Amino acid sequence: MRWIPFVILVYLVILIQTTLGRVLTFSGGGLGMIGPDLAAIVAVFIALRLRDGTEVAIAAWTLGLAVDLTTPGGVGLVTAVGPMSLGYCLAVSAVYRTRDAFFRERPASQAMLTLMFCLIAHALWVSLQTVFAQGVTRSWGNYGEALVQAMLLSAYTAVLAPLGCWVLTRCERILIPVQAGRARRGRGRTW
Secondary structure (H helix, E strand, O other), rough: OOOOHHHHHHHHHHHHOOOHHHHHHOOHHHHOOOOOHHHHHHHHHHHHHHHOOOHHHHHHHHHHHHHHHOOOOOOOOOOOOHHHHHHHHHHHHHHHHHHHOOOEEEEEEEEHHHHHHHHHHHHHHHHHHHHHEEEEHHHHHHHHHHHHHHHHHHHHHHHHHHHHHHHHHHHHHOOOOOOOOOOOOOOOOOO
């Protein structure tokens, strides 16, 4: 992994998510605002492309930390740093371990893996936020609604994942050096 371009990509993705991402956000009725998790698309793309599990975990932790730092804790509440980092690490581990069962270039595979990633990461985040909330009665009362909101966010992100993976494929050479044992497109193919 080329880390400097990756950090720049993380910055750009978080910048897009916090500014232009509001255009992609819509109201989910009584569930609040529903928008895509663009950092999750990057995490799934990295999990599909890298061979080294340690690099995948570090990249996912970095993305989760960036999401943690840009997620407000609410009015008068402290922003908790750590739940999304943990969620991203656990979710990317699941994607990394199951990726061999999928065709990585297929849009349906990218969407399914992104859905799985988001469900794990956001369900864990909602659960941790509920457990560590200051007002326990208020928090547990909204737990089901928050889980439904996380499921809708996951589905929305999964729909956008093939487009995001297509864009990231165009920058793959900048992010990921050619790995040993991996044939380049158009070269090294033997039938």
